[in-house]
Amino acid sequence: xxxxxxxxxxxxxxxxxxxxxxxxxxxxxxxxxxxxxxxxxxxxxxxxxxxxxxxxxxxxxxxxxxxxxxxxxxxxxxxxxxxxxxxxxxxxxxxxxxxxxxxxxxxxxxxxxxxxxxxxxxx
Numbered sequence: 001x002x003x004x005x006x007x008x009x010x011x012x013x014x015x016x017x018x019x020x021x022x023x024x025x026x027x028x029x030x031x032x033x034x035x036x037x038x039x040x041x042x043x044x045x046x047x048x049x050x051x052x053x054x055x056x057x058x059x060x061x062x063x064x065x066x067x068x069x070x071x072x073x074x075x076x077x078x079x080x081x082x083x084x085x086x087x088x089x090x091x092x093x094x095x096x097x098x099x100x101x102x103x104x105x106x107x108x109x110x111x112x113x114x115x116x117x118x119x120x121x122x123x
Contacts, residue, residue: 001026001027001112002024002025002026002027002029002032002098002111002112003024003025003026003112004022004023004024004096004097004098004112004113004114005022005023005025005114005115006020006021006022006094006095006096006114006115006116006117007020007021007023007117008020008021008117009093009094009117009118009119009120010118010119010120011120011121011122012086012119012120012121012122013121013122014086014087014088014121014122014123015085015086016086016121017082017083017084017085017086018083018086018119019080019081019082019083020036020080020081020083020094020117020119021078021079021080021081022034022036022078022079022080022081022096022114023076023077023078024077024078024079024098025077028074028077029072029074029077029078029079029098030053030074030077031053031100032053032098032099032100032112033050033051033052033053033098033099033100033101033102033103033104034050034051034070034072034079034096034097034098034099034103035047035048035049035050035051035096035097035098035099035103035104035105035107035110036048036049036050036070036079036081036094036095036096036097037094037095037096037097037107038090038092038093038094038095038119039092039093039095039116040089040091040092040093043092045095045107046061047061047105047106047107048060048061048064048068048081048094049061049064049068049069049070049081050070050103050104050105051070051071051072051079051103052102052103055071055072055074057103058070059103059105061105063089064083064090067083067084067085067086068081068082068083068084069081069082069084070082079096081094081096083119086119086121087121088121088122088123089121090119090121091119091120091121092118092119093116093117093118093119094116094117094118094119095113095114095115095116095117096113096114097110097111097112097113097114098110098111098112098113099111
């Protein structure tokens, strides 16, 4: 079993930056592809970014490309999402997920999920 705990969310003004983290326990994350998803009130969960187990391959939703960066530190069993140039429409609960197979942009493909961290961007 893999347990995932997100942290680093908060309130930030539009144009600002925030970095959220996802710490794994139970098993090493180094053999898992990782993804970040978000869900805003009244909306469906959507893909944000994903990274392969090695970190060599990354994938982004068009809405965050060029503003967000996903990375991982396998030695620390942690995955990060650096968010720059934040917009009010980025407001959501951000959750990380782990998948034993190749990185995917589809939520149902992931095996383990964290509970999420709230990110609020004020205008």
